[in-house]
Each structure stands twice: as C-alpha cells, then as structure tokens.
Amino acid sequence: MPDVPTFKELGYPQLSKAGWFGVWSRPDAPVEIQQKLRDVTLAFFQQPDVQKRIRALGMEPGGAMTSEELTADLQEAYQKQAALLKSINYRPQ
Structure with missing residues (x-):
C-alpha cells in the first residue's frame, strides 16, 4: 500500500512492529514436544512458497x-x- 503512511511517517516511531506469528504450547509440555513444534514451524516458514506468500502480503520473513x-x-x-x-x-x- 504505497499511499498509506507508516506509523513512523505519522510521527509514531514507537509503533515499529507491524505483525508477527507465534506458536505456543502449554508451559508444562515436555521439552521434546516444544522442540518438535518449533522445528516443524520453522521448517514451514522456511519453505520458498511460504516466504513468497509472506512477501506478497507486504511483510518480510524474519x-x-x-x-x-x-x-x-x-x-x-x-x-x-x-x-x-x-x-x-x-x-x-
């Protein structure tokens, strides 16, 4: 959206994060399950077609x-x- 100003351009540099994705598990989930969830999620977001879709939404994969x-x-x-x-x-x- 090239004609829509950013928060910084509007004078709000504190509002720097436009959005992000997170995946949570129960805090008492076994470490192995937490790691597997993290590994699967990372693998998903590292796929070239997923990265392309993220960029098409105007975001930069982090x-x-x-x-x-x-x-x-x-x-x-x-x-x-x-x-x-x-x-x-x-x-x-």
Whole structure:
C-alpha cells in the first residue's frame, strides 16, 4: 500500500512492529514436544512458497526466537506500549 503512511511517517516511531506469528504450547509440555513444534514451524516458514506468500502480503520473513527470547521481547514490547499509552493519557473505554 504505497499511499498509506507508516506509523513512523505519522510521527509514531514507537509503533515499529507491524505483525508477527507465534506458536505456543502449554508451559508444562515436555521439552521434546516444544522442540518438535518449533522445528516443524520453522521448517514451514522456511519453505520458498511460504516466504513468497509472506512477501506478497507486504511483510518480510524474519528469524525465529527461542522461548526465552520471545519472553524477553514480549516483556520489552509490553513496557514500551505501556509507556506510550501512559504518555498520551490513554484510558480504556
């Protein structure tokens, strides 16, 4: 959508992530199951036709994170969004 400005162009550089995909399991799932789920998911997203479809949607395929990296990334995003909402005095309706 070339005529639609980005959040950064609109003056909101804090809103940098447009979207992403995640796959979760129960926290008490065996490590072997968690690893198999991760391996299968990574293999799926690394297929050339899947990557082509992602790009056709205007997105860029990214890398994968470990559970620990995802947890840290989500915590950081939560803190940034909370600070942003507080800075504009956002109040849920």
